[in-house]
Amino acid sequence: MARKNVVKVHFLPNDVTVELESGRTVFEAAHKARIYICSVCGGEGTCGKCKVVLKKGQIDSKPTSLLGHDEIEKNYILACQARVLGNVQIFIPEETRLERSKILVGEESPEMGLLAHTKTDSRHFLIEPLVRKVFLELESPTMDDNVADHERLYNAINKKTNTASDRMQTGYRILKQLPTVLREGDWKVTVTLAYRGSTTEVVEIQQGDTSRNNFGVAIDVGTTTVVAHLVDLATCRTLDSEATYNSQIEFGEDYIQRIIYGEQNNAFGEIHNTIINDINNLISTLVKRNFINLHDITAVVCAGNTAMMHFLLELEPTRIRREPYIPSANFIPPIRASEIGIKINPRGLLYTLPSVGAYVGADITAGATAIRLDQADALSLFIDIGTNGEVVLGNKEWMVCCSASAGPSFEGSGVHNGMRAAKGAIEKINITRDFHVEYKTIGNVPPRGICGSGLLDCIASLLRSGVINKSGNFNTGLRTDRLRKTEDGYEFVLVNRVGAGIDDDIIITQADITHLIRSKAAIYAAISTLLDAMNMSVDTIEHVYLAGGFGNYLDVRSAITIGMLPDMPTSRVKFVGNTCVAGAKLSLLSKEAFLTAQQIASKMTYFDLMGNTKFMEKFMSANFLPHTNLDEFPSVYEELAAHSSL
């Protein structure tokens, strides 16, 4: 047997060399070198994420439309499509290096504290995954016990799970294979039981005990980012997570634009396929990385705003944006994931959390579930900052909510160096009086951009240090070369390219600041409007839960300083992270949580802010730092005064 040529691949900037057979791909070489390269398509050459630069040597590569002319001129290639024919040198650009998002993962996830096998606390949800695998050992039939196979199975399920026979359903295909599976499995079988409203469906029947192999995926289908968590449904452990920007961005930055695009171009099918593709890529990545069989993924729970849920299910979304703002459905029954093209077990189910209305979606019911607002004795405020800012005020007795177009700036979108909370993102920043910039990045690596929490800190710091004034404008008389004027206006250098993880300075521009102020103003105005509507004051709020994809960390004081949150003791405010995915995950693991989300959605009263003149007035007043009316922010007044006097 002829030995294949061995070639060497030298990776930069890592300076690692590996040997492998000629004809293998650069992607495989990187894997061998333990260098992880972005890829969501799993090496199929369709996602275009694994761009690398061929520095020396020769490769064999198919033509691709995923590389631009510029890139091709610069010797960019797709690592997964490039076969190494001789010794080569490959440079992996920063953007291609795989960095795991810093999303809360694992048993320590806060939402996991809400789950229990027995009910010890009213805040606990009973663990009972929406799709369960139950191992059964049936008695084999005799003349004295000659119950039919199907009823024998139901009796065994009933004995083990306490599900009444008339509440179970079995599909025709399962029924057909039942006698064979029972006997070939020697009456030891595992049934996959799925919650389907008032019935439980036997989704699959397998020989032997496969109850350990049951996995689900909880997905936050955000307008800007899509986050997926892989959960072991047998142990309740979160195994892994992955995030990506929502590829629907090509149809518009916000969902209203996407609805308009879809309507004008008859493109709802395309918009739908785009998100399904993103989800399939995320699931595929998670499955491969964790060596899980796709067939063992039996459930997906999705949450997101109402428009996203409509795009996901290809439901008619056009009336969401037109008076009287009618969704096709708020409560969507479980369907087979395969029906909309999600690739998991072909009989696995897709659950979607319910929406409240056109502008308060499943992400909010997920969030309210994750913070257990339905069990709150004290008046609580829940704020979820994504592409929109939704605010819920209430307790276990009542809940009111509203939605403000905050824009995606706190998700890192539309901000010059904004990025989502991933490795290399500045998550914490402080600017001293002498314009020295201290910061911390996720993963403690050179900074590549700023995520939401960093941006909050940044605005607060710029204000405290006097770089910007209360209107958010740069103090142009400043004696520092960090502040500079460009064609597009002023900008402030946070990190010089020398210290940055990218080939450029990391800056914040006047436009960024204006964007961020508008975002925070919308949120503050929404909070004030709800309080006014209920005739309540800020003091009566005992708990504030702040959610969003800010990252792992958020400085509550910064949020108050810039006037996004009302002035209150920071101890009352809790940053709760991505509650959308947390609520989806709780539902995946607990039927009770799923039902709680339904109850919350039914219970919540929606206040419309569109055309609400009070809201508009409040929004205008909030377009300052912290606010035009400093009486509303006494502690910030003091804070800023103290800084000025230093």
Add this chain to the structure above:
Amino acid sequence: MARKNVVKVHFLPNDVTVELESGRTVFEAAHKARIYICSVCGGEGTCGKCKVVLKKGQIDSKPTSLLGHDEIEKNYILACQARVLGNVQIFIPEETRLERSKILVGEESPEMGLLAHTKTDSRHFLIEPLVRKVFLELESPTMDDNVADHERLYNAINKKTNTASDRMQTGYRILKQLPTVLREGDWKVTVTLAYRGSTTEVVEIQQGDTSRNNFGVAIDVGTTTVVAHLVDLATCRTLDSEATYNSQIEFGEDYIQRIIYGEQNNAFGEIHNTIINDINNLISTLVKRNFINLHDITAVVCAGNTAMMHFLLELEPTRIRREPYIPSANFIPPIRASEIGIKINPRGLLYTLPSVGAYVGADITAGATAIRLDQADALSLFIDIGTNGEVVLGNKEWMVCCSASAGPSFEGSGVHNGMRAAKGAIEKINITRDFHVEYKTIGNVPPRGICGSGLLDCIASLLRSGVINKSGNFNTGLRTDRLRKTEDGYEFVLVNRVGAGIDDDIIITQADITHLIRSKAAIYAAISTLLDAMNMSVDTIEHVYLAGGFGNYLDVRSAITIGMLPDMPTSRVKFVGNTCVAGAKLSLLSKEAFLTAQQIASKMTYFDLMGNTKFMEKFMSANFLPHTNLDEFPSVYEELAAHSSL
């Protein structure tokens, strides 16, 4: 435009001539002549039922395997495949003339008396078809009433039908089309609601009021015959019925033979397809004859013995015939009819009534439902004589049942001139002391054979008139040329070919009589065994319900005379006809009836007669007319004594 040639078709024996364009089929010509020809395939040339004889002229016909050599030599052709090219003369043989089976049809059907719109009598079932069409007029949404489309629909359904939202389910496709249908229908829509266990499914949504167009088919899937009733679900009227022999007969006369055939030849798929084909042919015939759109058939309810239900659903049946006799399922959940190839509305449902066990099937639970055994105060005996003879004893408190292999002779099968209860069948017969034969046929036409009720009468008459003795043997010394000896033994001529509607004498043979005696003995022995097991005597039975496809009429006294039924006042015995199709039809029209069948199936206790030595003894003793022990038949003893003395 060239006018096509006009040709003449002269039909015999009707002596009717029609003109039509050359190139049309004989079948079309017959239709034009208002002569109805058998056809179950609807003119596709696949059923072979429309055989006619070409007497004169020329036709163009494709070769077919459905005609035998003999037939081709005799100029038989398939009417639907024969294109008329010139003037022709066509003879329509007796067997090809379409005659509607004399099945109870229409509002006067006895089971209809059990239905009511309001509950006035515990015996009444509330009318609520398993699949309903409900017309809804929804309020169009406004800013003050901005409920989502899906919830708006559910609210309207709830208001009209009192179905809770959490008990409803909607398929993904319906959900997708919902917003469009609602608006294009100007908020006036008709929903098709199907009972699916603990939930109600929205199966279809149509613009406007289509609630009048809702039809169902109730089917008795018998081992020997298949009977279908077409029911208007909006008015509860039975519109029409049709019957056919079960084509599975080619795989074996009884279901045990068919199971063995299927097992040995891996032919369960084929056996399944055969019954599906029969059912589709029946439905197609009913639909065409009544000008109904197939899409408006939304439900099919089937009942039959356990093996037939397994064949129907292609469920593994082999264990039915092997110890410990385990069906795949007794209670089969509703499935889409299209899943097993039944052609109705593609989202229409197939319901099957539940079985008790391997040998007491859905036909019996259907029957017990149709006679309302579940409400009986008095001790009742239900006997269903089909290919098997099943016996149920009980009242509203308890029910016991058993099954005896009676054979299909009372269905006209395996008897020389036996036929099912259709036009031309002798349903009533009397043989005088001087061997004069008086009879009555269904439809009052010349006799073509004898159906079950005629056979009962025939045996009783032969006994009374002394043509046969108590052992069932012909009295060979008889002075009549009606009794004659052939190669195969003795036979008695009931109708001479001159008076018959077929080209032969109508006779009863020694073998026929032996067959019929064995059948009646099995039934009597089954009744005795159940009574013994419960330690009860014949006197305690207040009602006897005798069911089966005997026809429209049955002489109870004849049944007692031959010893099929115990000796008792005939007033206690009621002939109830085909209770299998009646129970299926009640279920189609009343969810309550369907649920009652479930309860009956759960409640009934099965006694196994196989290997039961008491039963065998009783069977042997019953192989006489009326019985070896004449003490059990005092009134018959008297009757026969009186006849002898005449």
